[in-house]
Amino acid sequence: MLVALACQGGKVGDTSPVVETGAPGTTPEDTAPFTETEDTEPTGETEETEDTEETEDTEETGETGETGDTEPPPPTESPDYRLAGSYPVADADGSVEVGSCEMSYVSYTPIGAPDAPWVVLSHGFQRSSENVAELAAHLSSWGVTVVTPQLCHATIFDADHEQNGVDLVALAAALGAPPGTLYVGHSAGGLASLVAAGRDAAAGAGLGLDPVDTDDIGLDAAPSLGVPYDALLGEPSFCNSDRNGLDLAFAVASHRVFAVTEADHCDFEAPTDWLCELGCWGTNDAFSDDEIRATIAGMTTSWSMWRSGLDPAGAQWWTSGETWHDALVAAGAIAPK
DSSP states (O other): OOOOOOOOOOSTTOOOOOOOOOSSTOOTTTHHHOOOOOOOOOOOOOOHHHHHHHHHHHHOOOOHHHHHSSOOOOOOOEEEEOEEEEEEOEEEEEEESSSSSSSEEEEEEEETOTTTOEEEEOTTTOOOOOOOOOOHHHHHHTTOEOOOOOOBBBSSSOOOHHHHHHHHHHHHHHHHTTTTTTTEEEEHHHHHHHHHHOOOOTTEEEEEOOOOOOOTTHHGGGOOHHHEEEEEEEEOOOOGGGHHHHEEEEEEEESSSSEEEEEOOOGSSSOHHHHHHSOOOOOOOOHHHHHHHHHHHHHHHHHHHHHHTHHHHGGGTTTTSSHHHHHHHHTTTTTOO
């Protein structure tokens, strides 16, 4: 089945994002120094301006190439990853034997994307792959192959989070996932993703979406993790064990952690449903659910683009001093931890 996605964000490398906060949408061309000079020519300094222009013409017509060799290229602005990408997405169901069970999954493939990196995106406890379907399609529209497994041991009748992590590695191997595969998961799926990132020698990184640790499985595995494990966290609540994912992420040597303002546990899955929201709801004094979920989608997509190497500019969302990060922090949408 072909999932139709609107081309709002453009392909990777689009330098004209539309951002309500204003700051991230500024492109390198908008901030180039010569723009101000052209708009506000000082009175009485025409000759100096002309002399400067003549000098620039001489440098451009010269064949030494010294100017071009010494000036750094302009920075690349990250696209607005809250919007859908430009690739149409094909989804397909499948199943594979992973040792502990026959694991079903849905794959999301960006049509026409060359050398697409892989993300294994896992659902939470008592949830299903359907609860991350929209997020998976969103990620894939930016040129990423996404696989959403149905975890075999994430119910009240069978809860084995460490085995889920082992199964994820087996799934990636059975499907021929490339080196650098990223493991991303919500809640208990975030815990399984940490276990998988530690056991898969070819893993690129892990990301927890309001991850929840159980019986210190994550805390025990975290210190030996050889790849980064980052996290997006919701407000402390019963549903995320009072945000114990913070300790989980901090126990990993390489980590970046942000709290998403007013996010409840259900905001990190897409789509969610009434069953989750019945017990895991939060307040919306500053941001609507749509705004919160757009922030989570943007942060998750930018992380995937950055950590996979598909778009290094995605790090701007996760790095202090960069445009996207600072604008989101200034707006109160995220807070570094």
